[in-house]
Amino acid sequence: MAAMSKVSLVFSLLGFLVIAVMTPSANALRKSLVLGGKSDVANVKANREIQELGRYCVEQFNQRGQSEEGNVESIAKTDTDMSNPLRFSRVVSAQKQVVAGTKYYLRIEVTQPNGSTRMFDSVVVIQPWLHSKQLLGFTPVVSPIY
Secondary structure, three states, X not given: OHHHHHXXXXXXXXXXXXXXXXXXXXXXXHHHOOOOOEXXXXXXXXXXXXXXXXXXXXXHHHHHHOOOOOOHHHHHHHOOOOOOOOEEEEEEEEEEEEEOEXXXXXXXXXXXXXXXXXXXXEEEEEEHHHOEEEEEEEEEOOOOOO
């Protein structure tokens, strides 16, 4: 009789283990724990931190455009006069990746000096323990030709 209850207990525990492994939340947790993998940032429109990060990227791009350190190729592609810099509108999508810090991949909508809007892809790395935030890339999105 005692052996039957031990077998029953083992099967019950195995059943709970299978349920725990197969649930969507367990799968989501397992995916988010992949080191170095990109993950989508939820609710980008309402995420103040992400929106401020997008604003930072546009400001950094504008500053680089007015200095000798600017990415000349990227600036040339924007067809903008840097005396009238780009204006941040919003971050439309974001992904993050855990590296030596957190690397963010942002799709940013800006308003150009002529009033039209344009999308840019931006990459920025934050290392809070170093109080470091660095813009790595800011390139215009090439719209598909139909």
